[in-house]
Amino acid sequence: MLKYEIIAHEIEHDIRINNTPQGTKLPSINQLAEKYDVSKNTILKTLAVLESNGNIYQVQGSGIFVRQQKRKGYITLLQNKGFSDDLDYPGVTSQLISFSKIKAPLEVATNLQCDITEDFYKVERLHSIMDQAICLEESYYKTSVVPFLSQSIAEDSIFQYLTKGLNINIGFSDKYISIGKTTDEISHYLEVPKHSPMLNMEEIYYTNNGEPFDFTKNHYHYEHAQFFLQS
């Protein structure tokens, strides 16, 4: 991590741990530069990160202020972090349901703008919090970008493996959200009555070179999944 990222992380951590209320004024840019013994430019970069993450807001001529913290237990929609890394909850577990190497189904090829002859890893997992099913996930990874994936990696955090193991830089993502009723298979895994409400989220992930490499369909439990978004 670069210096400005470390400082951003520290300030964010302080706000969260101390439960600092919305509207609390932070030290000035000069004071922060002095406190962390860095240049004003570094602090400006730190503040840009904190602002885009929704931790602070800046009022011209007035100062830097703490933003309201999200309600507990909500999943943040804006981060590309992978499921188990985002929730504040302890006790997030993932159960591998299926793992295979296949040719791209038409839906995947269409969303990732590739040929149906391309090879993909298909991974189905069930994410739970404290043994409560939250999300049934069906993911497809393009092998030309993700050359290797195994059952044991899929049982762990795929996101950590992609970013730290394979050094893939995730650039951006598109997310499509809709509401529907559970199918029999989804009802079974989420442990809800047939035709229960559910939230569907389709995600397309791109490398920082703009290449789409991951298409994921998530089905969320209607009573146990809630989402948060700052803009």
Place this chain on the structure above:
Amino acid sequence: MLKYEIIAHEIEHDIRINNTPQGTKLPSINQLAEKYDVSKNTILKTLAVLESNGNIYQVQGSGIFVRQQKRKGYITLLQNKGFSDDLDYPGVTSQLISFSKIKAPLEVATNLQCDITEDFYKVERLHSIMDQAICLEESYYKTSVVPFLSQSIAEDSIFQYLTKGLNINIGFSDKYISIGKTTDEISHYLEVPKHSPMLNMEEIYYTNNGEPFDFTKNHYHYEHAQFFLQS
């Protein structure tokens, strides 16, 4: 609008109208500066706007590229634009269901961090597209920030009135999304069977001074509302 915003708007408009495919390379910064007869700095600001709106991505040492356009008919979650201004659809209409001036209900006071003695305008509206109900909206506006609101304004775009009429600068917003089942009242307005799935979105809007002034609860039709988000 400032010069860099006008140029950003023009480039975004060109991409949309021409349906420019994902990955199309745009001219370089120097070429854009020359084309629009502005400084390189202005173009850098333009590109920052286009990037944060999800219209382009930049690859270091390689260039500026067009991002995929969202699927048609999806509501963009990241913009603070007001319902009728966002959808690509023609034929968006809003029907005023109730309009009143009240003391803050506890839920509103809690979310906007104000006293229950504060005065609020309460507005209930039904938004439809091509006569199909999409969203039942219940909004509360703090009178200390929004001193005047009328039935006829509420029948039109409140967002336009706030930003252009009252010159309120909307700074940021928090959105909380959950899934549920429709109540009898909501079923009636959305014209769905009782206990149908629905998406609930609670929104808190802040001025650019960080003052929360609008709390809105939206209930979306499960077959007709879909959402889009870029991160």
